[in-house]
Amino acid sequence: MYEMINSPFTIRGLTLKNRIVFAPTTMGLKEEEYLERMGRIAAGGAAMLTVGDVPVLRHSLFEKSLYSRKGFEFYSRVTDTIHKNGAKACAQLHVSDSDVKGMLRYIPGVLTKKITPDRLRTLMNERTGPYISRIPKKRVKEITSSFSEAARLAEKAGFDMIQIHGDRMCGSFSSAVFNHRTDCYGGSAENRARFASEAVAAVRRALPDMPIEYKLAVRQENPHYGNAGILLEELPVFLPLLQAAGVDCYHVALADHTSLSDTIPPKSHPYFSEEGCFLKYCDEVRKYTALPVCGVGGLTSPDFIEEQLQKARIDYAAMSRQLIADPQWPAKTAGENREKIRTCVRCNRECLGGMMEHRGVHCIYDGRQEEKR
Numbered sequence: 001m002y003e004m005i006n007s008p009f010t011i012r013g014l015t016l017k018n019r020i021v022f023a024p025t026t027m028g029l030k031e032e033e034y035l036e037r038m039g040r041i042a043a044g045g046a047a048m049l050t051v052g053d054v055p056v057l058r059h060s061l062f063e064k065s066l067y068s069r070k071g072f073e074f075y076s077r078v079t080d081t082i083h084k085n086g087a088k089a090c091a092q093l094h095v096s097d098s099d100v101k102g103m104l105r106y107i108p109g110v111l112t113k114k115i116t117p118d119r120l121r122t123l124m125n126e127r128t129g130p131y132i133s134r135i136p137k138k139r140v141k142e143i144t145s146s147f148s149e150a151a152r153l154a155e156k157a158g159f160d161m162i163q164i165h166g167d168r169m170c171g172s173f174s175s176a177v178f179n180h181r182t183d184c185y186g187g188s189a190e191n192r193a194r195f196a197s198e199a200v201a202a203v204r205r206a207l208p209d210m211p212i213e214y215k216l217a218v219r220q221e222n223p224h225y226g227n228a229g230i231l232l233e234e235l236p237v238f239l240p241l242l243q244a245a246g247v248d249c250y251h252v253a254l255a256d257h258t259s260l261s262d263t264i265p266p267k268s269h270p271y272f273s274e275e276g277c278f279l280k281y282c283d284e285v286r287k288y289t290a291l292p293v294c295g296v297g298g299l300t301s302p303d304f305i306e307e308q309l310q311k312a313r314i315d316y317a318a319m320s321r322q323l324i325a326d327p328q329w330p331a332k333t334a335g336e337n338r339e340k341i342r343t344c345v346r347c348n349r350e351c352l353g354g355m356m357e358h359r360g361v362h363c364i365y366d367g368r369q370e371e372k373r
Helices: 031-043 069-084 100-111 117-133 137-156 168-174 194-206 232-245 279-286 302-310 321-325 329-334 352-356
Strands: 009-011 014-016 020-022 048-055 088-094 161-164 212-219 249-254 293-295 316-319
Touching (some): 031 069, 031 321, 048 069, 048 137, 069 088, 088 137, 088 168, 117 168, 137 161, 137 194, 161 194, 168 194, 168 212, 194 212, 212 279, 249 279, 279 293, 302 316, 316 321
Parallel strands (some): 020 048, 088 161, 161 212, 212 249, 249 293
Antiparallel strands (some): 009 014
16 A cells, blocks of 8 residues: 555665655663664664764764764664664764853753753854854864764764764854855855765765765745755755765755754644645755655655655655654554554654653653554
């Protein structure tokens, strides 16, 4: 019934067994719980799981580092868990664009709860532009070059694909909202694309045969959503440059640096309430590239996703909340258990809510008896 969903798909020699991948997600879980969660999602039939926020630089305050023994062992355990359960593993390489030193002044307010998580996020966003605009050019070159070694380590840890995070520092350099530089990394769209293109090229030089996916963060006006990333009108400039640098496919989503409920929209969102709410950006990307496109944005229904694949609107689909709600979603679409799917209701109560409250990403379905396949 779901022929396209369950058909294999190949990207630069890497064959995915179907068209469903787990989208990069910051889980906020302890190591063993995280591994158990990723194992269940892989065992549920997803073709590939993307591990979010794998840091490119050696020193990271919040994520495990590929460069440390413990960090490398952790990522090796993750890929081993994913592979043992029948899926491929993708590493989302990123560089934070947060002005960590500048944020230290807010720690007392956070600890005393005078500064809420939403307010802290706003304060962080306000500092992004000044921060990335004053990074010395020499340091910028060092950062983009660092993608090479991080990619090599990711491959060594067992990852099958690299995704370059087109939000975070790549997205902030891309955005005229944040990037106020006057050197070769700022000003024109071509210059603002330079950071991302150099990052992609660094990975391609290090790993000539590795598939590279680029998380293409799109921002829009009228109404305004997203501050980092690329305006739709700038796609004709950015996409050829990224492709020439070595990109094989695009994961298309809304740009970040506004409210998290915009990039992870609940069903009640005033603008992104519909299933497939970001697929209109895929339609725009299709106009300027023949590379495969991955769609994301509140995807839950196999009927809807099958239709988008049949129409060639997207080549494969990424889910996070739906696969957290029901890890067996892919297996159920491949069998006779479509009616047993536990559909994500996009309430954001225990997933986004759990992350914001530092409890980790969970689901309102957690704890309920798993339905038989």
